[in-house]
Amino acid sequence: MVFPNWNGAPERVVPPSRQLTPGRWEKHHIFPQSEDLARWFERQGVKIHHYTMPIPLHVHRRIHDGTGRGGAWNDAWRSYMRQNPRAKPEEIFKHAGELIHRFDLIGGPVQPYYSRPGA
Numbered sequence: 001m002v003f004p005n006w007n008g009a010p011e012r013v014v015p016p017s018r019q020l021t022p023g024r025w026e027k028h029h030i031f032p033q034s035e036d037l038a039r040w041f042e043r044q045g046v047k048i049h050h051y052t053m054p055i056p057l058h059v060h061r062r063i064h065d066g067t068g069r070g071g072a073w074n075d076a077w078r079s080y081m082r083q084n085p086r087a088k089p090e091e092i093f094k095h096a097g098e099l100i101h102r103f104d105l106i107g108g109p110v111q112p113y114y115s116r117p118g119a
Contacts (some may be wrong), residue, residue: 024057027113028105030096032074040081044090049114051096055107063103073103 031041031048041048064071080087080095087095099105 003109025054025107026057026060027052027114028055028060028063030091030100030110032070032073033073033075034070037070037074037077037081040085041092044087044093050112051109052113053100053105053107055085055105059105059107063105073099074103 029048030040030051030053031046033048038048044070058117062093063073084091084095
């Protein structure tokens with residue numbers, strides 16, 4: 001996975017650091033796919049399908065349950081979108097890291113949605 005470096009340094013490849021534990025995992029889009037959010041991310045220059053991470057199935061259900069509109073994860077992004085309608089990509093990526101921490105998402109490496117596990 002190649003991450004953009006916002007400080008002007010060359011981009012670098014971040015290799016997977018470990019194997020996933022046994023169990024049920026699902027790819028979680030860090031940037032939600034719901035139509036309203038997907039359109040906003042696209043306008044801001046963020047490619048939603050480029051950034052997913054495998055997380056345990058029960059965690060994925062926990063963060064998306066509740067409202068029927070993507071749960072607490074999507075609600076957190078909608079709140080950010082309303083408060084920061086002109087956010088730059090680097091600000092959006094920073095907020096993504098904050099949400100990953102806030103929601104205790106521990107899983108595999110960040111990778112594009114359309115990749116094979118471990119690829």
